[in-house]
């Protein structure tokens with residue numbers, strides 16, 4: 001278990017000097033292209049160019065003050081059908097177009113450098129919100145051990161590392177645990193999603209959690225059932241309040 005966390009920390013961190021030198025030689029011979037628009041990447045850009053990052057559909061008002069979903073009606077349908085125990089949720093952008101591609105590259109193609117840029121952008125959202133920026137600790141939504149072993153890293157850990165670096169809020173990756181493997185939520189309807197993650201999470205270190213304002217970090221919020229199940233576990237574990245921040249909202 002420790003080995004997996006250690007290795008994901010190394011992957012999320014910086015490359016060794018020899019690797020950087022080798023990468024520079026390769027980049028000189030074969031200039032890297034943006035994975036989305038195919039333009040040549042500048043020196044400071046990795047995998048996806050800055051212009052593609054800026055073309056994310058950002059979440060702009062009007063959005064629900066509780067769950068962060070862009071609002072089509074005056075009353076949020078998502079909050080009407082769910083009883084959220086977290087205080088509020090916010091997202092950087094809409095899970096569509098460039099942001100959807102960026103998250104796919106991060107999650108399924110091991111393009112972990114994208115988490116750094118996304119985490120820094122999520123920090124800008126954090127700083128527009130007086131409640132969220134008052135959090136004491138960042139907690140990533142955990143993967144089950146089996147899934148972590150398969151993938152080799154948890155993309156939420158990588159997003160949390162970058163967010164923590166920019167916001168200076170400490171990150172705690174081991175306090176919340178996924179105690180049973182859950183099915184992927186992708187093909188499930190809202191009711192099945194709720195059932196699927198019910199009681200799937202538990203706080204391991206209640207002392208660490210006591211009276212804390214927790215900022216829970218995930219890549220995508222769809223119905224909010226995973227964030228809500230994690231929030232429920234965090235509150236049972238002694239947290240004072242839970243806020244959520246995701247890269248995208250679907």
Ligand SMILES: [Zn+2]
Nearest residue numbers: 034037049052
């Ligand atoms: Zn591009």
Ligand SMILES: [Zn+2]
Nearest residue numbers: 064067076079
């Ligand atoms: Zn809502």
